[in-house]
Amino acid sequence: MTSAAGRLAAASGISELAAEAELARTSYGEGALVVCDRLVRIYALEGIEVQALQGLDLLIGKGELTAVVGASGSGKSTLMNILAGLDTPTAGSVQVAGHDLSGMTARERLSYRRQVVGFVWQQTSRNLLPYMTAWQNVVLPMRLRGAGRRERSARTAELLAVLGVTHCADRRPDQMSGGEQQRAAIATALANRPDLLLADEPTGELDSATAVDVFGALQRANAELGVTVLVVTHDPAVSAQVRRTIAIADGRTSTETLRHAAAEDGGLSQHAVEYAVLDRAGRVQLPLEMLEPLGMRDRVRLEAEPDHIGVWPDNPASRQPGQQQPAQQQPGEQP
Ligand SMILES: Nc1ncnc2c1ncn2[C@@H]1O[C@H](COP(=O)(O)OP(=O)(O)O)[C@@H](O)[C@H]1O
Numbered sequence: 001m002t003s004a005a006g007r008l009a010a011a012s013g014i015s016e017l018a019a020e021a022e023l024a025r026t027s028y029g030e031g032a033l034v035v036c037d038r039l040v041r042i043y044a045l046e047g048i049e050v051q052a053l054q055g056l057d058l059l060i061g062k063g064e065l066t067a068v069v070g071a072s073g074s075g076k077s078t079l080m081n082i083l084a085g086l087d088t089p090t091a092g093s094v095q096v097a098g099h100d101l102s103g104m105t106a107r108e109r110l111s112y113r114r115q116v117v118g119f120v121w122q123q124t125s126r127n128l129l130p131y132m133t134a135w136q137n138v139v140l141p142m143r144l145r146g147a148g149r150r151e152r153s154a155r156t157a158e159l160l161a162v163l164g165v166t167h168c169a170d171r172r173p174d175q176m177s178g179g180e181q182q183r184a185a186i187a188t189a190l191a192n193r194p195d196l197l198l199a200d201e202p203t204g205e206l207d208s209a210t211a212v213d214v215f216g217a218l219q220r221a222n223a224e225l226g227v228t229v230l231v232v233t234h235d236p237a238v239s240a241q242v243r244r245t246i247a248i249a250d251g252r253t254s255t256e257t258l259r260h261a262a263a264e265d266g267g268l269s270q271h272a273v274e275y276a277v278l279d280r281a282g283r284v285q286l287p288l289e290m291l292e293p294l295g296m297r298d299r300v301r302l303e304a305e306p307d308h309i310g311v312w313p314d315n316p317a318s319r320q321p322g323q324q325q326p327a328q329q330q331p332g333e334q335p
């Protein structure tokens with residue numbers, strides 16, 4: 001290849017890449033049900049600023065059931081409240097099912113909350129009206145939307161059945177167990193066929209057996225009714241059952257764990273792979289448990305390899321004398 005041809009090839013390669021990058025930029029999140037783009041939420045309280053979300057990126061596809069985990073105070077509820085249309089971001093953009101949540105009028109917001117999202121809170125008492133039966137609670141959102149009588153009855157019966165609380169139809173919340181209340185709450189949240197069901201620690205007040213039960217109900221709602229579910233949980237038993245778990249740390253998505261069933265020796269086993277999230281600026285957060293044993297801090301050295309990138313501690317003392325390339329001491333490198 002002559003150098004002119006080489007330059008030409010390189011140039012066309014670059015322009016192709018640029019076109020691709022442009023496409024990726026304009027189509028970020030295209031086709032996703034939930035698109036959070038550099039979400040920022042700052043609370044200002046008596047002169048003190050709390051950055052609850054610090055540029056959070058998140059994409060969720062239609063029909064997914066995703067768990068969100070993270071330490072207390074990491075921003076999970078802030079994210080849920082924004083997605084629920086109860087709060088607005090300080091900066092960044094957020095779209096749910098094509099609705100841009102930062103630019104809604106009060107009226108649009110009301111109809112968004114009634115028809116596009118459903119939510120279930122941790123406090124069982126916050127989810128259902130105490131003086132109404134389970135049946136009446138499920139019917140109410142449909143009444144507010146103006147749904148006809150026949151539709152209301154059919155949908156209520158269907159939802160109570162899918163969530164396993166048909167026997168509670170005529171009971172008020174104080175006549176139901178905590179688990180039954182949460183399952184009736186899920187039915188109520190689904191009454192108007194929302195695109196997205198948000199559940200913020202829905203099992204947080206329940207014992208572990210009941211929590212498994214309620215989580216099973218969320219899974220059925222996802223599988224049988226096709227609703228996309230985003231559930232915040234502290235319960236590792238819950239997050240172990242979902243295909244995708246997103247960890248939030250300091251107001252950003254930090255890692256994602258994907259689980260898939262794999263056929264092995266005639267049986268099915270679960271494989272979990274933890275991924276670091278690569279944001280659109282190219283930032284990766286490395287887990288502390290990987291950094292600490294290697295004494296990595298402040299800065300690390302990167303080496304581009306044909307099929308991976310190596311990350312090395314910036315510690316001259318750890319190199320063997322006279323060695324230019326640290327090739328022999330690559331810790332944990334995959335062949
Ligand atoms: N209304 C509020 N006013 C001021 N600070 C808040 C408010 N809500 C949450 N925060 C702060 O924002 C951060 C994230 O809170 P939150 O989203 O509730 O976390 P999580 O649900 O992960 O425990 C915390 O530091 C919390 O104290």
Ligand SMILES: [Mg+2]
Nearest residue numbers: 076077078200
């Ligand atoms: Mg919370």
